[in-house]
Amino acid sequence: MGKATGFMEYKREKAKEIAPLERITNWNEYASRLSDEVLQKQGARCMDCGTPFCHMGIEIRGTAAGCPIQNVIPEWNDLVFRGHWKEALERLHMTNNFPEFTGRVCPAPCEGSCTLAITDPAVAIKSIERTIIDKGFENGWVIPRIPTQRTGKKVAIVGSGPAGLAAADQLNQAGHTVTVFERADRIGGLLMYGIPNMKLEKEVIERRVNLLKQEGIEFIVNTEVGKDITADELKEAYDAVILCVGAQKQRLLHMDGSDAKGIHLAMDYLTDVTKSLLDSNFEDGQALNVEGKDVIVIGGGDTGADCVATAIRQKCKSVYQFGKHPKLPTGRTEDTPWPKDPNVYTLDYAYAEVEAAHGNDPREYCIQTTKIEKYDNGYVKALHTIQMEKMLGDDGFYYFKELPGTEKIWPAQHVFVAIGFEGVEHTVPQHFGVTIANNRIQTSIKDFSTNVPGVFAAGDARRGQSLIVWAIKEGRNVAASVDAYLMKEPVVLQ
Structure with missing residues (x-):
């Protein structure tokens, strides 16, 4: 991918950052984008390696290796190098629901697994990813995708962090009617309140949430399960419930x-x-x-x-x-x-x-x-x-x-x-009667189902505190499982 000799001709360039003494005077994002021309050269550094480890997405002895959501990075690197930004966005969105989040706050294990990183600084994957999605919004390429048909099935998702939002997006696109419940006053989970504004400006989250609303997802805030609504009410009103409540029990x-x-x-x-x-x-x-x-x-x-x-x-x-x-x-x-x-x-x-x-x-x-x-x-x-x-x-x-x-x-x-965090807070899982072990909600490895029929779990609540990309991956996977549970012929693909 990219230019055959690009990795020899161009050096890695770091994303632009506002000078420290200037940026500490405000709460705005401290990092900004490189120019299109510079990023095209960064895309050219992609090596056309035989096996692109950057998107394998596995864990090796507890450490991430490659992109957990299997972003096909070499393909959109090549498209950026050739100036095909809209096509790069389409390829990026095929695997990543929220590249505007990961392009800002993901620690980029993909770069650690870049083949070029064996001998040289890795390809600037994260910088390229952020610019692809930002240009997509700026140019009006990111528009509501309103499902043309509805299945008649209703799904409740408890928790609006990246796992919950990814599951909601996938299930909504499959035609199910999705409602997301959040106990805080704003949607986003730790994206909203756990990550400071200077790393992720909240307008970025609100922009995506507004898009999801236009696509048909309902969001209900200031609602705590067990206090404002019961587990029985949710199980009776919805065909499936997904618990994406995070791992917020602080040590x-x-x-x-x-x-x-x-x-x-x-x-x-x-x-x-x-x-x-x-x-x-x-x-x-x-x-x-x-x-x-x-x-x-x-x-x-x-x-x-x-x-x-x-x-x-x-x-x-x-x-x-x-x-x-x-x-x-x-x-x-x-x-x-x-x-x-x-x-x-x-x-x-x-x-x-x-x-x-x-x-x-x-x-x-x-x-x-x-x-x-x-x-x-x-x-x-x-x-x-x-x-x-x-x-x-x-x-x-x-x-x-x-x-x-x-x-x-x-x-x-x-x-x-x-x-650090000990794991999931026990209130909501106990209210549903799902099994907790080692401070995690226990699920089937195969389909994310809990011991309670129709109740599923995903994200940090299931796997423990982890990266945003693992949360998105879990959200996509649990959506596929719930879709299969609801429909004899599942619509959602993993």
């Missing part, structure tokens, strides 16, 4: 002083800030504001990084992010051989912003919080830590050893806990 701190005031769950912080921004541009005063405060984020992942980026925009006095693992290597190691997605060091957008504003990378590695010190009034005062060393034991497992003499006290008025 808590369990240590001396963790009950201090000023200790916040990361997702609560991100949600409140985004909601206040959307509701009133912060004029309602409902968002926690850390301006002038010392902030510490516990947890070294992406959610923690989003808290760092949010705090720096609120003009915090200082911000640090504590992670228990060592600093990542700059290149592939034996643990992440190609075509696995490499787990390597990068300067994430949030860290570049803190470095520009405060002069330091906010990440602290191999650090363990041992105690949270409180004032007499119950508010957090400081965190006590100790450095650790990650060691390989004789049994082949890694252990962390505390290093005496490395104790330190960090002043803090706000601490955000971003140590």
Whole structure:
């Protein structure tokens, strides 16, 4: 695909980013598109490799390899190289319901599996994908696809994250009547409230939701199953129910002083800030504001990084992010051989912003919080830590050893806990009577069905916290299963 010698002639170009000191003054998306001409050259770098691993979409020892939704990447790379943008959009939409989401927030395991990445920087797949769909909306190529026939079957989907939306889109196109229930006041799940505006502007989500509405999908917000509507009511009114409620049960701190005031769950912080921004541009005063405060984020992942980026925009006095693992290597190691997605060091957008504003990378590695010190009034005062060393034991497992003499006290008025998610919240699954094990809804591997007839599950609620592309894949697959359950001759194709 692309130009036969393109990978030798052109270098990879990174998506444009607004300078850190400029972008932290607002909440707009910090990344923008490359020009069409540059992206055509990026498409030309696609190598016409014999086996394009970029779209194989599997897991190798728990790590993604290739695109889980099997985007046929070489084909639309070639179309972009030739300037056939509309045809590229048509090919992209055949496998991906929401490329405007994945083109912005997916970590792009496809690039880690690019054949060119064995020796050189990968093809700029994510940048090309985003531009294809953005041009599609700008040029009026993305229009409502209203089904011409209806089956008479009704499906309820609980949860409006990427899995729920993908399932709704697929089933609606198959002619079923679909209603999506969301407990929050806006559609999108973690896309709306879990990902900050500077990574994914919410107009992008609303644009797609409005399109889905025009195509016939009904969305009902501010409705919580078990509180505003019962499982029995849903099962009686609909021919099938799909649970796409995510894995939003956040892990808590369990240590001396963790009950201090000023200790916040990361997702609560991100949600409140985004909601206040959307509701009133912060004029309602409902968002926690850390301006002038010392902030510490516990947890070294992406959610923690989003808290760092949010705090720096609120003009915090200082911000640090504590992670228990060592600093990542700059290149592939034996643990992440190609075509696995490499787990390597990068300067994430949030860290570049803190470095520009405060002069330091906010990440602290191999650090363990041992105690949270409180004032007499119950508010957090400081965190006590100790450095650790990650060691390989004789049994082949890694252990962390505390290093005496490395104790330190960090002043803090706000601490955000971003140590991951335990799994699905149990309220909705229990209300339906579906089986939960290991904090996941248990389903048939074959067809996503639960132990309750007519009730299915997909997305993070079923597989655990994962990537947006896996959520979309799950949504598409559960839709195929539900379609087969409802119709003797299924319409939806996987």
